[in-house]
Amino acid sequence: MESLHSSFDDVARELVRVLGVNQTDRRALELILCAGEKVTTPGLLADQLGLTAAGTTIAxxxxxxxxxxxxxxxxxxxxRVIVLATDLAARRVAELLSPLLDQAGKALFSHYTPAELALIVDFLTRTDELQQAHVNRMRELDPFPH
Structure with missing residues (x-):
């Protein structure tokens, strides 16, 4: 899991470099792109990013x-204000991630049975739920004193 997490971080770092953004902006763009046609507002983004309204506005x-x-x-x-990704953003991110997604789809779907894939998806979904619950608990904590 640690190796997988590190490779996700590596992909994110390269997206940051090639897109010319920082990590916070990359994550905001990811959330906006994933929302698709659903309405995304600066307030929703602030909550999802754990930023203040001012920090979200700057991003x-x-x-x-x-x-x-x-x-x-x-x-x-x-x-209310809504935020949408542009065609430029969608195209650039697709250009960068499509080779990985295409290769992964071909390699993984041919290697695993549908039942095995369902089990893997279930495992990853449950892992994500646990991780999100822990993030929410950590957000309630005060920072350690200096």
């Missing part, structure tokens, strides 16, 4: 300047 300013996101008024509630 979105940087992503917008690079042409990776747009912000606009919510079509129904004009007091």
């Amino acid at each position: 979105l300013d940087r992503l917008e300047k690079l042409g990776y996101v747009t912000r606009s008024r919510h079509p129904i509630d004009h007091r």
